[in-house]
Amino acid sequence: MKKNILPIVAMLAILFSCGLVNEKNKGKGFNLFTVEDDKALGAQVAAEIDADTENFPLLDSVKYKEVYDYIYEVRDNILNSGEVDYKDEFEWRLRIIHDDSTLNAFCTPGGYIYIYTGILKFLESEDEFAGVLGHEIGHADMRHSTRQMTKMFGVQVLVSIIAGNREMLGQVTSALVNLSFSRAHENEADERSVKYLCPTEYNAAGGAGFFEKLQAMGGETPPEFLSTHPSPDGRIEKFNEHKETLQCTGEETFKTRYQEMVAKLPTQPSGTPRSGRH
Secondary structure, eight states: OHHHHHHHHHHHHHHHHHHHTOGGGTTSOOOSSOHHHHHHHHHHHHHHHHHOTTTOOBOOTTTTHHHHHHHHHHHHHHHTTSOOTTTTTSOOEEEEEOOTTEEOEEEETTTEEEEEHHHHHHOOSHHHHHHHHHHHHHHHHTTHHHHHHHHHTTHHHHHHHHTTOHHHHHHHHHHHHTOOOOHHHHHHHHHHHHHHHTTSSBOTTTTHHHHHHHHHTGGGSOHHHHHHSOOHHHHHHHHHHHHHHTTOOOOBOOHHHHHHHHTTSOOOOOOOOEEOOO
């Protein structure tokens, strides 16, 4: 068995070394995974999530075609800003999870993005949604997930997945879905959100709206959210600072058409919203 794995490790070492000198990887931190690894791993994880209908009840993209068309249009506005490094390399596929109680969105490697109906209904305007979506795109574009996995698992995880270890893939999927990014990574994703929106018509600080609403919740803000993320106060200020620094001029919120989209989402028994990773 060891003789079979050693050539794989040697091959991966060559791939990793190539990935580390990739021009687009400059400034993105140490990462044992290549861009191709991000794409392959993301596709595998997405297949795992899509098949787990109990934990991830996805809205049907045919039945809710108008909603999906809308969120893909917002995605395209961001991708066409000219600021997304891996615009043409990553998938940037969107899926909506029908769970009104969760204020969350997450992105796996390679640009597979999942958005909960809870956060869609929590937000009030298109610029806020674009800000949140830009934040998730930023995590993938900066390759935060595989940078975190480099620290958590190292080379062993990729060797194991290549060898067909389904149990390891399941563990990786769970880790990615529940991954808490460092404060530095969250700040980088916030900065990216502003950078992506800056060339568009949107208010480039739209992502601050999510945190302004969390702040307005006061004591209802989940303590576990604040334990792993910079405070809403600090992030709101940073969003606006980045907008000013980049001299962004867009101010559109497109509130009416956003709320028209939200009205097309399915209803669900109300409960206390819980905030997840964002």
